[in-house]
Amino acid sequence: MKQAAVIGAGTMGNGIAHVYAQYGWSVTLIDVSAAALEKARTTIQANLDRQAKKGTIPADAPGQILGRIQTSTSLDAAAPAQVVVEAATENPTLKFSIFESLDRICAADAILASNTSSISITEIGARTKRPENVIGMHFMNPVPVMQLVEVIRGHATSDATTAAVLAMSKELAKVPVEVQDYPGFVANRILMPMINEAIYTVMEGVATPGAVDTVMKLGMAHPMGPLALADFIGLDVCLAILEVMHKGLGDPKYRPCPLLRRMVAAGHLGRKSGRGFYPY
Secondary structure (H helix, E strand, O other): OOEEEEEOOOHHHHHHHHHHHHOOOEEEEEOOOHHHHHHHHHHHHHHHHHHHHHOOOOOOHHHHHHHOEEEEOOHHHHOOOOEEEEOOOOOHHHHHHHHHHHHHHOOOOOEEEEOOOOOOHHHHHHOOOOHHHEEEEEEOOOOOOOOEEEEEEOOOOOHHHHHHHHHHHHHOOOEEEEEEOOOOOOHHHHHHHHHHHHHHHHHOOOOOHHHHHHHHHHHHOOOOOHHHHHHHHOHHHHHHHHHHHHHHHOOHHHOOOHHHHHHHHOOOOEHHHOEOOOEO
16 A cells, blocks of 8 residues: 655644545654644544535545544654655744654655745755655645645756656646745745735725725635635744745845734734634
């Protein structure tokens, strides 16, 4: 059986584990927190039950799929995996440390992928002795529902690794798009300046958050307005990505809006904190 390991049992990690298991992979979901792993299993179970209720998977599939997911609090459990997808917190120091460890633990031919939304794949790969096997697999949230995977080539990523990950993404019923390793990749390079501009529009008193979102939904056919989307992503995550782009590209157009900084400082992070541009 094909074996995958997923590092990090948060929103993205449990969704990635769910998708691999759904398409026949044996998955080890790894997190330092046993409580996070327990919560992830509960979330995956609920999402599988929802799929079964909708008829998108057979009624007896949830048990079989969940049975393919093992959990562990030790990175050593990634050793047998042919592919490892890291989905830990968006923190460069943490990711570098994980990849240095995976480089020691995993088989020489294992593919080491990161679900990072903004951190350089080239820099991550340089922390290993196998940068040709290191690649970005940026899934979209919620992972079981969203079709896109940004497949990000680092400076040293090989053609063989890229081809393998593009093919694997299709086997997971995703639509992979190959992009090069520059700050923000494609999705966030285009999305985050739009969110940032929407925040400037509110800060400058041009319109309320509700008005901005209505214009984008009804005028531009966006399913969700940029400020509601920012709340969904997390305002702290938006700020971190904008800072990576601002620093990496050196262009003032990526400068995070002062109102965004102030809201993050106040702990108004969006849905996860109960308050952002809207109350939850």
